[in-house]
Amino acid sequence: MIQFDQVTKRYSGGVEALKNLSFSIDSGEMVFLAGHSGAGKSTLLKLISGLERATSGSVMVSGHNLSKLRGSQLPFVRQHIGVVFQDHKILFDRNVFDNVMLPLDIIGFDRREAARRVRAALDKVGLLGKEKVMPIRLSGGEQQRLCIARAVVHRPAILIADEPSANLDRAYALDIMELFKSFHQVGVTVLISAHDETLMEDYGRRILRLKEGQFTA
């Protein structure tokens, strides 16, 4: 599903965020990505969702070599990936329902079918009763759930979450993790990054540990 082959990412200014990384994630797998801030976790996730391009090496996602795709084709790759952003990227000028509707608008769903899917996604994350609420009225955990609902509403094959449990207390973080596990159980490939490893160890899944742009044992 996801395959990195000797991938290096160097930002302008010479900083090497990723050094010669190779790994693969199978379809339907749930994998954690661990490491301190600045270890390269976010860069790795951005390479998968086509928000950054590798300096060298190849990044394969769902059979597409992202390094070889033209810039105008990257949006279509992104449409098949669900991303939970570290800073949520919620739009505060519209209510919960319309926030979750956005990906379906982009893909161009029929309105009625789209509304049905939005409600299903909100139901899944436990926000069904708040579809008319403006996001500013939601708690931090609820905003996180809103972001997850938006990431899964178009039923992507790959779900990526960048530090979804940061800033949440442990009970809430566990709730969120359970949510991701439920998506994994219906066949979605899930990749979650976190700097707190204790949360991951309970799940017995594969953990990729990054340090200064390289994997450690």
Added chain:
Amino acid sequence: MKHYLFLHWQSARTALAKILRQPVGSLLSLAMLSIAMALPLSLYLTVMSIQDWVGKLTQTPQITLFMEQSAETADIAAVSSALKTHPRVKGYTFISKKQALTDLEKRNGLNGLTEGLDGNPLPDAFVVTPASLEPKQLELLQKELSGLPMVEEAQFDASWAKRLYGMVDLGKHLTVFLALALSVALVLITHNTIRMQILARRDEIEVSKLIGATDSFIRRPFLYHALWQGLLAGLVAWGLTAWLIAVANPAIAEFAQLYNERVELRGLSPLELALVLGCAVLLATLGARLAADHHLRRVSAN
């Protein structure tokens, strides 16, 4: 294809709804655009109306031959027969000095004008209708006729109409210039409106890009916004000029009446209206496209 049309229909609808939902903001830019369009339109209609009128005047140009005061009946008969056989003359009427004087009295209500005068100061005259309306031919004919014996002057009635034509031409050039200048203004105004909108919706654009919106998806609502705005502005400008014509026409008619003329400003024909609306839509969309291309590149997904 159906899907593609659906996306367009959806953006068009949302864009129109957005304009209607912000009546004050939309009205301001709408007013700016429609006034910018009403100016050259009014000038165009004025110039075209004058051109129609001048055209009617010069449709039947006539040459008036004034005889010398000392011309005798024999001289008049000689000119008359020369005109009859002239190949470039279609027809003619003779107006005697006596008839001319009575006409003048009647037309201007100057009864008793002759009493104050020492005889009749007016000359005998022929009004000649030429066979050809071609300007060169007319000039040649005028020269020939003025060479006839005892003819004082051959006056070309439409020579002042020619001068009017020149002014109409100037008006046309002015219209084109104004239309061009205000077309640029239209592009710039829409460019600015759309730029402000893009800046106001920066977050939405950024997030949309992050979750897979193509450039055309992001651009589309702005282009449709401009399209509607251009179309509405064109319609308002049409209304403005129609109103202007309705107000101005009675005054113009009254003024023309003083000269025994019927002059009227005309409105836009359906074809002209379609052309104006088409241009408005095209220019507005162009302005939006330029703004979108310039500013959307700055709102990067990264």
